[in-house]
Amino acid sequence: MGEGVEDIKKAGKAAAALPSEDEMYELADLFKMFGDSTRVKILSCLQIRNMYVGEIADTLNMTISAVSHQLRVLRGAKLVKGTKEGKEVRYSLDDDHVTKIMEYGLTHVNEDK
Amino acid sequence: MGEGVEDIKKAGKAAAALPSEDEMYELADLFKMFGDSTRVKILSCLQIRNMYVGEIADTLNMTISAVSHQLRVLRGAKLVKGTKEGKEVRYSLDDDHVTKIMEYGLTHVNEDK
DNA sequence: CAAATATTTGAACGTTCAATCAACTGTTCA
DNA sequence: TGAACAGTTGATTGAACGTTCAAATATTTG
Numbered sequence: 001m002g003e004g005v006e007d008i009k010k011a012g013k014a015a016a017a018l019p020s021e022d023e024m025y026e027l028a029d030l031f032k033m034f035g036d037s038t039r040v041k042i043l044s045c046l047q048i049r050n051m052y053v054g055e056i057a058d059t060l061n062m063t064i065s066a067v068s069h070q071l072r073v074l075r076g077a078k079l080v081k082g083t084k085e086g087k088e089v090r091y092s093l094d095d096d097h098v099t100k101i102m103e104y105g106l107t108h109v110n111e112d113k
Numbered sequence: 114m115g116e117g118v119e120d121i122k123k124a125g126k127a128a129a130a131l132p133s134e135d136e137m138y139e140l141a142d143l144f145k146m147f148g149d150s151t152r153v154k155i156l157s158c159l160q161i162r163n164m165y166v167g168e169i170a171d172t173l174n175m176t177i178s179a180v181s182h183q184l185r186v187l188r189g190a191k192l193v194k195g196t197k198e199g200k201e202v203r204y205s206l207d208d209d210h211v212t213k214i215m216e217y218g219l220t221h222v223n224e225d226k
Numbered sequence: 227c228a229a230a231t232a233t234t235t236g237a238a239c240g241t242t243c244a245a246t247c248a249a250c251t252g253t254t255c256a
Numbered sequence: 257t258g259a260a261c262a263g264t265t266g267a268t269t270g271a272a273c274g275t276t277c278a279a280a281t282a283t284t285t286g
Contacts, residue, residue, distance in 0.1 A: 018157055019219055026222040027215065028150040035148035037141040038274075044131055053233060066275055068234055073274095087232050087283045097221045102140065104217060106132055108210045109139040151244075166263060179245055181264055186244095200253045200262050 033077045034101065038062070039070050046080060047099055050092040146190045147214065151175070152183050159193060160212055163205040 019027065033039055041060050045051055053071065057064045071091060074080040081094035093099065132140065146152055154173050158164055166184065170177045184204060187193040194207035206212065 018161065019215075023219060023222055024153045024157065025150050027218050028148055028153045030218055030222060031144045031147035031153075032149075034144035035141055036145075036274080037138050040137045040141045040144075044137065048131065054231095063276070064233070065235090065277080069274075072234080082233095084233095084282090089233065095221075097217075101214075101217060101221070102132075104210075104214060105140050105143055106136060108208075108214070109136055109143060149244075167261095176246070177263070178247080178265090182244075185264080195263095197252090197263095202263065 030077070033074060033079055034105065036070075038066070039074060040102070042067065042070055042074065043079065043093070043098055043102065046091060046093050047102070050090050052085075052088040052090055054088070056091070143190070146187060146192055147218065149183075151179070152187060153215070155180065155183055155187065156192065156206070156211055156215060159204060159206050160215070163203050165198075165201040165203055167201070169204070 034043070038060075042056055045056050045059055051059070053064055053068055056062075056071075057067045060067070071080060071082065075082060075094075079093065079095050079098055080091050082089045082091045084090075147156075151173075155169055158169050158172055164172070166177055166181055169175075169184075170180045173180070184193060184195065188195060188207075192206065192208050192211050193204050195202045195204045197203075
């Protein structure tokens with residue numbers, strides 16, 4: 001396992017428009033971040049304003065630990081950024097696209113077709 | 114567990130812009146579909162042209178069964194649609210947003226910031 | 227320095243989920 | 257009718273993942 005799209009390329013013409021194998025994996029990894037409701041909620045929080053870990057946990061009624069774990073994941077995906085401010089860590093969105101991607105998804109969700 | 118965002122609403126002002134709890138779950142469910150490379154690949158195939166299950170499997174070098182299972186998932190999310198044509202089933206995208214969401218994600222992925 | 231606060235980290239646990247395999251349904255055609 | 261082909265489906269298995277709990281790491285303050 002590992003290729004798959006190489007075969008699409010062999011198909012010729014149509015392949016030109018196809019994202020590369022790597023792009024598809026990256027794409028999946030990106031969307032994976034938005035594919036968990038906890039992370040979506042965290043990102044929504046940060047869309048409103050920057051928050052400390054504890055604030056997010058309070059707001060979402062979650063364990064600080066659980067939030068911290070997810071923040072680590074989001075940090076790894078470069079979607080959020082944490083800045084130490086004394087005893088606390090202030091988190092903020094680290095990517096302009098986050099808001100737009102979520103907005104786009106929301107307009108989709110809110111269309112009863 | 115089950116609320117969480119209700120609390121954000123209590124926070125007042127900022128909450129107005131927040132998606133509802135249900136919207137967040139739907140949002141996560143939507144993006145979950147794009148959060149798997151196999152599904153991304155299948156959707157990419159169908160972006161090029163409609164295909165039969167076997168064609169998709171060939172193109173992606175995957176088992177027909179595996180593809181069929183994922184097509185069922187995508188069908189459940191109303192992202193693709195299958196039409197029986199004789200012995201075969203032709204699949205096509207069932208949602209205008211699919212292409213746009215993926216395109217948007219791709220432009221993100223292809224930005225080395 | 228010790229206590230208190232804020233956050234991170236790692237291990238453990240349970241759940242979700244995609245791929246595989248085998249069996250089954252439907253369709254064509256000889 | 258029966259063989260061949262196209263797809264679906266269900267059970268199983270293994271990996272990935274999110275939460276919890278306990279312990280560890282700052283950082284501030286008395």
